[in-house]
Amino acid sequence: QVFFITPINMTTTTKRIRFVLKEVPKGLTQLTLTDSLGRPFAERIFFAHYDHRTPTSVTTDKSEYPTRQKVTVKVKLDTNLPDSGFVSVACVQENRIETKKKNDIETYLYLKHDLEDLPVRDTYLTNTEADKQFTENMLLIKGWSRYKWTDVLKTQPADTVHKTENMVFKGYITKSGSAPKKPLALINMNYPLSKVTTDQAGNFTLKDNDLITTPGTEITLMIENNYTQEYTINLSDPYTAMNKTLASNIGLKEYNTLVQESTQYLQMKDNEHAVNLKEVKIEDKNDESVFSKEVREPGRNPCGDYVCKNRVLNCPQHPAEPDNYQPIKGHEYYIERKLNGEYVYEEITYGGCFIKAKPNSNILKINGIYAAQEFYPIDYSQVPPSDTEYLSTLYWKNLLKVSSIKDAEFSFYTGDIAGRFKIMVQGVTGTDVTYGEKTFNVVKEK
Numbered sequence: 001q002v003f004f005i006t007p008i009n010m011t012t013t014t015k016r017i018r019f020v021l022k023e024v025p026k027g028l029t030q031l032t033l034t035d036s037l038g039r040p041f042a043e044r045i046f047f048a049h050y051d052h053r054t055p056t057s058v059t060t061d062k063s064e065y066p067t068r069q070k071v072t073v074k075v076k077l078d079t080n081l082p083d084s085g086f087v088s089v090a091c092v093q094e095n096r097i098e099t100k101k102k103n104d105i106e107t108y109l110y111l112k113h114d115l116e117d118l119p120v121r122d123t124y125l126t127n128t129e130a131d132k133q134f135t136e137n138m139l140l141i142k143g144w145s146r147y148k149w150t151d152v153l154k155t156q157p158a159d160t161v162h163k164t165e166n167m168v169f170k171g172y173i174t175k176s177g178s179a180p181k182k183p184l185a186l187i188n189m190n191y192p193l194s195k196v197t198t199d200q201a202g203n204f205t206l207k208d209n210d211l212i213t214t215p216g217t218e219i220t221l222m223i224e225n226n227y228t229q230e231y232t233i234n235l236s237d238p239y240t241a242m243n244k245t246l247a248s249n250i251g252l253k254e255y256n257t258l259v260q261e262s263t264q265y266l267q268m269k270d271n272e273h274a275v276n277l278k279e280v281k282i283e284d285k286n287d288e289s290v291f292s293k294e295v296r297e298p299g300r301n302p303c304g305d306y307v308c309k310n311r312v313l314n315c316p317q318h319p320a321e322p323d324n325y326q327p328i329k330g331h332e333y334y335i336e337r338k339l340n341g342e343y344v345y346e347e348i349t350y351g352g353c354f355i356k357a358k359p360n361s362n363i364l365k366i367n368g369i370y371a372a373q374e375f376y377p378i379d380y381s382q383v384p385p386s387d388t389e390y391l392s393t394l395y396w397k398n399l400l401k402v403s404s405i406k407d408a409e410f411s412f413y414t415g416d417i418a419g420r421f422k423i424m425v426q427g428v429t430g431t432d433v434t435y436g437e438k439t440f441n442v443v444k445e446k
Contacts, residue, residue, distance in 0.1 A: 003029075024048045026432070027110050030143070039152060045143025047110070047135060051127060054079050056087065056402065056425045056436030064441045065414050068380045071394075072411045075425055077404040077434060084403035085434060087427030091395040091412065094420040094439060105426040106435040111135070115142050167242070169211065169366075171235035173202035173223065186233070189220035189320060190368070196221075206235075213368035221364045222320045233364040296325040303353040307333055313350065320363045372398045377412045391415035395423075402427070402434075414442045 003024050008015065025048070032043040057078040065071055071091075077083050100120050103112065107124045115138060118124070123131055173184055179201045186196040186204060190213050198204040213219055223231050300306045306324045308315035313333040318324065327333060327350045334345040375396040378389065395412035402408045402425075414421075421442060426435040 021048050026052055028114050028139075028143070039149065040147050042146045043144070045139045047139065050125075050132070050135070052432075053106075053125065053127075054083060054429055054432040054434045056434045058423055058425055058436045058438035060423070060438060060440050062440070064443060066445050067414055067416050067418065067442060068384065068389075069414050070381070070411055071414060071440070072409065073423060073438075074407040074409050075400070075402050075436070076407045077402055077429060078436075079404045081431075082404060083429050083431055084401065084405075085427055085429030086399050087402050087425050087434065088398045089395065089400055089410070089423065089425050090393070091421055091423045093392040093417060094422045096392050097422060104424070104435045105428075105433045109433055111138075167238045169206040169235060169237065171204055171206070171233065173198055173204070174232045174234065175202075176230050177232075180231075184231075185224040186221050187224050189222060189322060190214075190217070195224070208369065211366075211369045213370050215370045215373050217368070217370075218365045219368040220320055220322075221366070235364060235366060237366070295328075298323075298325055300324075301326040305350075305353065310334070312336060312345065313348070378415070380413045389415045390417050392417065394421065400425075400427075402429075418442050418444045 004019070006017070006019075008017065027048060028045050029048045030043055030045050033041050035041055055078045057076045059074045061072040073089075073091075075087070075089070077085070099122060111124055112118060118138060119134075121131075121134065124135065125131060173180060173186075175181075180198075181200075183200055184198045184202060186198070188194040188196065188210055194210060196204050196206065196210060211219060221233060221235075223233070305314055305327050306319075307313055307327050308318035308321060309323050310318075311333050312318075313327060313335050315324075316336065329350060329352050332347055332349050335348055336343055336345055377395050378385075378391070394415060395410075397410065400408055400410070419442060420439055423438045423440075424435075425437065426433070428434070
C-alpha cells in the first residue's frame, strides 16, 4: 500500500524533508527514493510510531513467596486512552524459558514476521535506548538497499507479484460423479447441530464457526435426508498445500539445549529430588462369548461395520450417529432386509465382517478447531496434598478480559519448587497487541 508520493526538486546536494505520518499505521514502513523517471534508486525501512505501545502492566502483591502460598496478580493495560482486550496468562519457572526460543506476540508481529531471524535478546521493543538502537541497527542491516539499473530493468512483474488465497475450506458434492441438479444441505453433526447449504452446482464453503469442536472429536458432515452412496462429499483443505510449501522452504535450525546454555538449570536445590515413574503393565484378555460384558467402542470396525442405538447392524437410517458403535463377534444384532416389498428386521449372530461395507462417501469427517482445554491450578487452601508438588507451570488461562480502566485480578498458589518464576501476559486489544511480564521469587521456609 502506497501512503504518499512526494516530488522533490533537488537544487542542492542535500535536502532535509519532513513527512506527516498521521495516516501511516504502526510498524515497519518502506521509504523509496526514485529518479525523475520513477526508477528506484535507494530505499530503507523505518519503524513508524515506535513509541506508540499498549503494554500490559503486571503487578503481584509481593515480590517473594514461601512454597504453597497464594499469589495475587493484577493486570491492566498501561495506556491513558480507553481500551480493552483479551489476553492469555502463563506463570512458569523462569529457567524453563529458553531465550533463543522465546517469542512474544508484539515482537513477532512488528519485527520477526518481516525480518525473520534476529540476534537473541531478552527484549526488543521497549523504550530503552538499548532496544531503540538495536532496532535501528537491524533496520539498517536488513532494510537498506541500493539498486543497480541493469538489475532493475531486467525484472518482470512475475518476479515480485505472487498470488495468495484465503485459507478457506471449500468443497463440492457430486451425484454419481456429476454435479447435482439442485442445492443440497449438509448437516454438521457436532453439537449444536448446524446446516450448510450448497449452491445449484453443489459447491459450499465452511465458515470458521462450522469448524469449531471440542478437543478429541472430529467434525462430521453428512447430506441431509439422504443415506445412499450415490452422493460424494469432497473438501479441499487449504492448510495441506500451505504446510507442504512451508516445509519445503524451512531449513533445519539447531538450538542449544538448556544443558549447553547452563547446567545450573538442571541442578536441584536443597532437598529436591527426581521421582522415577513406576512401570505400568497392561494385560488384555479376549473374551468373545455371547454372555460377556459388551464394551461399546465408538465408530466402525476395520470392515466398516457399525451398530446403531437400536442394535441394527449397518443401519442405513443412522450411518453417522455419534452413538454408533462397533459390533462384537458372537453378539446378536438385527439386520434390515426387504421381504415382499416391505422392510423387516431379522436377528443374527455377528461373525465378523458380516457386510463389506463401502466407505460412506456421503459422510465426511475432518479435524476441527477447538478452544484450549481448561487448566486446573492447585488450590492448597482446599486439600493440601501430602506428596511433594514439583510444578514448573503454576497457572495458565486464556481469554482473560483486560482494560485500561480497572485491574483484572486472578490468583494461584506456588508449589514446592524454589526459585524465580515469570508471569507472561499477551493478547490483543481494540487498537493493538499487548505484552507484559513480571517475575517473583519462591523460597523454602527455614
